[in-house]
Amino acid sequence: MGTPLNPDEFYEKLKAQLYDTAIWPSEYLYKFIIKTDNHxxxxxxxxxxxxxxxxxxxxxxxxxxxxxxxxxLMRNPDAVIEKYKEVAEKVEGVISL
Structure with a gap:
């Protein structure tokens, strides 16, 4: 079992994977889970x-x-990561998959 990555390491690894697996701009599928709360x-x-x-x-x-x-449709991996960070900052308790 490896050591869990800190958020910066996680996003750097994700960025590299996104560059390796898609041609940008590209469609991206975000998946989130939150406790049911309409707000x-x-x-x-x-x-x-x-x-x-x-x-x-x-x-x-x-x-x-x-x-x-x-x-x-996202323009590049940096835009994907920025949106993940924005969601995490503005939606309390969100789980990003």
Whole structure:
């Protein structure tokens, strides 16, 4: 088992993987999970507003959690990472997959 990466190391590794696996600009699929809260869901959706994103939300069977998938055209891996950071900063308790 390896040592968990700090956020900066994680994002650098993700950036390298994104450059290696796609031609940019490229469609990117974000996946998030949050406790079901209409206010938090609205904040997350607003972060992708006016960007041409296709957003799908699915509540868990018992309604406690909501998964949110965002399919969007991103210009480069830096833009992908910046959006992850923005979501983490503005949506409390979000889990990015």
């Amino acid at each position: 938090k869901i609205a904040i997350l959706e607003a972060l992708f507003n006016n960007m041409g994103a296709v957003i799908h939300t699915t509540e868990s069977k018992n309604g406690k959690y909501t998964s949110i998938s965002v399919n969007i």
